[in-house]
Structures are given as structure tokens and as C-alpha cells.
Amino acid sequence: MISDIMTGCYMLARGLKLIRKPGIRPYVIMPLLINICLFGGLIWFGYAQFAPLVEWAMSWIPDFLDFLRWIIWILITSMTAIVVFFTFTPLANIVAAPFNALMAEKIEEFMTGNEVNSDTSFMSLVSSSISSQLGKLIYILLWSAGLLLVSVIPVINLVSPILWVVFGSWLLSLEYLDYPMGNHNLTFASQKKTLAKRRGLSLGFGGMVMVLTSIPVVNFFVMPIAVAGATAMWVDQLSASAEL
Numbered sequence: 001m002i003s004d005i006m007t008g009c010y011m012l013a014r015g016l017k018l019i020r021k022p023g024i025r026p027y028v029i030m031p032l033l034i035n036i037c038l039f040g041g042l043i044w045f046g047y048a049q050f051a052p053l054v055e056w057a058m059s060w061i062p063d064f065l066d067f068l069r070w071i072i073w074i075l076i077t078s079m080t081a082i083v084v085f086f087t088f089t090p091l092a093n094i095v096a097a098p099f100n101a102l103m104a105e106k107i108e109e110f111m112t113g114n115e116v117n118s119d120t121s122f123m124s125l126v127s128s129s130i131s132s133q134l135g136k137l138i139y140i141l142l143w144s145a146g147l148l149l150v151s152v153i154p155v156i157n158l159v160s161p162i163l164w165v166v167f168g169s170w171l172l173s174l175e176y177l178d179y180p181m182g183n184h185n186l187t188f189a190s191q192k193k194t195l196a197k198r199r200g201l202s203l204g205f206g207g208m209v210m211v212l213t214s215i216p217v218v219n220f221f222v223m224p225i226a227v228a229g230a231t232a233m234w235v236d237q238l239s240a241s242a243e244l
Contacts, residue, residue: 001199002200004201004204005203008200008206011205011232012205012208014233015224015232019224019225023106027106030099032220032223032224035096035224039219096223097179101179103224103231104228116184136174136178139174139188144167147160147164169204169206170202170203170206172205172207173195173203173205173209176226176227177238179230180230181242
């Protein structure tokens with residue numbers, strides 16, 4: 001289990017190496033631009049909305065308690081980070097889905113020397129990728145609703161932070177492994193079964209993506225790295241035992 005977790009974490013380093021290969025770089029541009037634009041826009045929007053809110057709250061506080069301004073900002077930033085993580089990630093992946101699937105295809109071809117989806121048109125790739133992402137979004141919303149319920153039940157809610165971290169890690173594995181696995185026509189149900197066989201690997205990978213997503217500036221570049229890492233994990237660790 002520990003070995004699988006470490007291997008999953010290492011796949012992000014593999015992904016970083018892969019996206020720097022000359023034959024892969026052109027397919028990284030669009031996912032990277034989409035990620036930067038959406039993340040940058042969301043940060044700007046969040047600041048524009050919350051800055052007046054902080055100033056209004058501080059207007060009720062005496063001057064000698066002005067240090068509370070930073071505490072309020074930290075609390076608001078933390079709450080915003082949670083909301084962004086569980087809303088931005090699915091949104092960004094829906095928008096970038098066709099380009100991410102194409103990048104995963106080219107990376108797999110680079111790694112194996114075999115063609116993937118050679119008869120699939122780009123428009124078909126767009127349709128199947130977005131449909132898969134929308135189905136996954138419903139899955140996320142249902143589980144999130146259940147975890148929110150657990151979070152408000154006294155005593156039980158003590159374990160809710162751990163459950164959210166585990167769920168977030170699992171979610172990110174599903175998000176990014178969908179691209180290489182979807183390129184081989186694996187359904188969402190088959191993907192879940194395949195990843196469940198290697199839970200440590202999946203949670204290690206997703207957990208590391210979660211950590212990188214929470215780091216300012218680094219989070220701009222997470223998407224293409226994670227897609228490349230997920231593809232490497234599919235080729236090296238999962239393809240032989242996939243649930244078709």
C-alpha cells in the first residue's frame with residue numbers, strides 16, 4: 001500500500017518530464033492556457049468580491065484590533081480554496097477535456113510507439129470527452145452532498161476533514177485518469193473498478209495533485225502535468241489489469 005502511494009506521487013514527476021518532450025509540447029499549450037485563464041479569472045473575481053467584504057467587516061472593528069484583518073483574510077482564503085478546488089477542477093476539465101484527451105493520446109503514443117484512437121475524429125473526441133466529464137460531475141455532486149451531510153452531524157463530523165481529503169484525492173485520480181482510459185473506450189464504471197484495484201496508487205496520485213493545486217502559481221501548471229502523469233500511470237501500472 002505504501003509503495004503504491006509513493007508510486008502514485010512519483011507519477012507527477014514523470015508527467016513534468018513528459019510534457020517537456022519536443023514532440024509533446026505543442027499539445028500542452030491549449031490545456032495550459034485554459035488552466036491559466038480560468039484560474040487567473042477566478043482569483044481576480046474572488047478578490048474583487050471579497051475585498052469589499054473584508055473592508056466592511058473591518059469597519060465594525062476598533063483600530064487597535066486591525067491585526068484581525070489578516071486573520072479574516074486567511075479564513076476567507078481558506079474557504080475560497082475549498083470552494084475553488086471542488087468547483088474549479090471539474091469546470092476546468094470540462095472546458096479542456098478534448099485537448100487533454102488529445103494530449104494523453106499523443107503521450108501514450110510517445111511512450112509505447114503504438115497509435116491510439118487513430119480512427120477517431122477530433123469532434124468525436126470532443127463529444128465523448130465532454131460527455132464523460134459531465135457524467136463524472138454528477139457523481140461528484142452526489143458524493144459531495146453526502147459528505148456535506150456528514151460534516152454537519154455532531155460527533156461524526158470529527159472525521160469529515162479526513163473524508164474530504166480522501167474523496168478529493170480519489171476525485172482527482174478519476175478526473176485525470178479518465179483521459180488515457182477514455183481514449184481506450186473504458187466507461188466511467190470500468191474506470192472506477194480499475195482504479196479501485198490499486199487504491200493506494202490512485203490516492204497517492206490524486207493526493208499529490210491536490211497538494212500542487214493548493215500552491216499559488218504552481219496550480220496554473222497542474223493540469224497538463226497531471227494529464228501526463230495519469231497517462232504514464234495508465235501505461236506503466238494500470239493498462240494490463242484494466243476492467244473492460
